[in-house]
Amino acid sequence: MTALLSVEGLTVRFGRFAVVEDLSFSVAPGEVLAIVGESGSGKSMTALALMRLVPPPGRVSGRVIFAGEDLLVLPERRMRAIRGGAMAMVFQEPMTSLNPVFTVGSQIAEALAWHRGLSGRAARAEAVRLLELVEIPNAAARVSEYPHQLSGGMRQRVMIAMALACRPRLLIADEPTTALDATVQAQILELLRRLRAELGMAVLLITHDLGVVSDFADRVAVMYAARLVEIGPALELFRSPAHPYTEGLLASLPRLGATVARLAAIPGQVPPPFALPQGCRFAPRCAYAKAPCSAALPPLASVGAARAAACIRHAGYAVPA
């Protein structure tokens, strides 16, 4: 099976500091890959880099092969056709991601005009159909409403409808449920799950919420301080985390039925890109850290079928060559 998206050595630098460093992963057609990490781990910047929307003065290097093309070297005109076309994105903030001065219908119609050449009545009819697809009640009337007339959950549905307007092969969802309250979160996730099954698109889900991940993702990539620390199938990764950071994240989740006095927390904070520790970046917060951890950056190494982790514990604390 050839990958739909294959990222090799992706690095995003602002000046001397890398906010995403040497990131490699791939997404198969129809697969859901979740990128998990704390705030500041570089996961949102990864999403922007894939769309080539990193704000200046950020510099992106590496290779992003999407459907056979390296996105990082495409001319801007071709890249614009891919954005919102074969690759679409849903943002974190539904409250502010719609232009307040135009109706939702006309904003959906925009994407239809660029990528599918629809206009006028045809675009409007398609906009209604898309709103129905994302389960907005009374879509025919809602299409001519302004964003301020819709709730947060409704707006996120509209954003999803816009992203789906051109039947993307890959949907990048950057914390699509973070700004919504719990019941609406569940509805939006359910919607994404259904749409993914119906439309057969791959989803790159970016989140800090492991609950969301366990529900939805096929595979999980965990990022810490700009680097990938573990990647593998969701079930196995949850059952037996190979990197202490993943273990810490899982331990900090509340569990139904378990009685604990306090939730476990990982001590300390993600180091900022200008104050990275020597060697393994997680070592200062790691319960298993030993002297060799600070010697060199541990490489991502296989720890089982289709699994990899960047921790030298699996090599018996041997200092990597």
Add this chain to the structure above:
Amino acid sequence: MAAEALAADAPPRAPSVLARALAHRGVRVGLVLFGSVVLVALSADWIAPHDPVRNNFRYRLGAPNEVFWLGTDRFGRDILSRIIHGTRVSLRIGLTVVAATGVLGALIGSVAGYFRALDGPLMRVMDGLMAFPAILLAISLAAALGPSETNAAIALTVAYTPRTARIVRASVLVVRELDYVEAARALGAGHAHILFRHVLPNALTPLVVQCTYIFALAVLAEAVLSFIGVGPPPPTPSLGGVIADGRDYMLEAPWISLFPGLAIAVTVLGLNLLGDGLRDVLDPRMKVEPR
């Protein structure tokens, strides 16, 4: 009551901008003042009791009486008629200047705010123009171009465009960072589309307010240009020109300068009240609480 609210299909809408503007006292007073000036200017041909440019040497420097309500000037021309026709010239110049500075300022400001590489060059030129007092710049330009209505409008446009450009640039800088601009980019929108559909329409509110001030400034500045003789040439009646006509007769015939001065004051007061009111209504964050 509750049943009615439940029965209503649509959620209750906030009062429209127009309704809120009309509820504002400053806007109402400003509208009445400025509106009457506009009405006078529009109907000048019908309501002016005399020909504004016809000399009548039997009534030179005549005091206000029942025939010439506001008196006559040194050529015996009716001051009231000259003021009525003068508002037309002044408003025409004001409107031209507002339209031109609005469009130019929106273009320059949005390009400077959106394309960061052009920001430096464009705004340094604007800063350069702003370094001169606007009225001095307008006077020297009008003097260089020669006295005419068009040249006065051009001079004032050059003098006031930096203001509008700066204001548009400032709000474009805010809007370009908003989430929906990035969302549009992620949907494949090009620069021109993002700038003119997503950024500019959301950045124009401060410009609307600024335009009312510039209208007032332009009416005042046109009077200054006419007063020192670089405005529309005589015998065209313009408010500043009529004031200038009375300059030498301030003691013997004060009505020549007094009444056009009042006309300017009413116009400018109306526009400023309108502008302050619109600012309160359109931008709640900038509201100045009444003391």
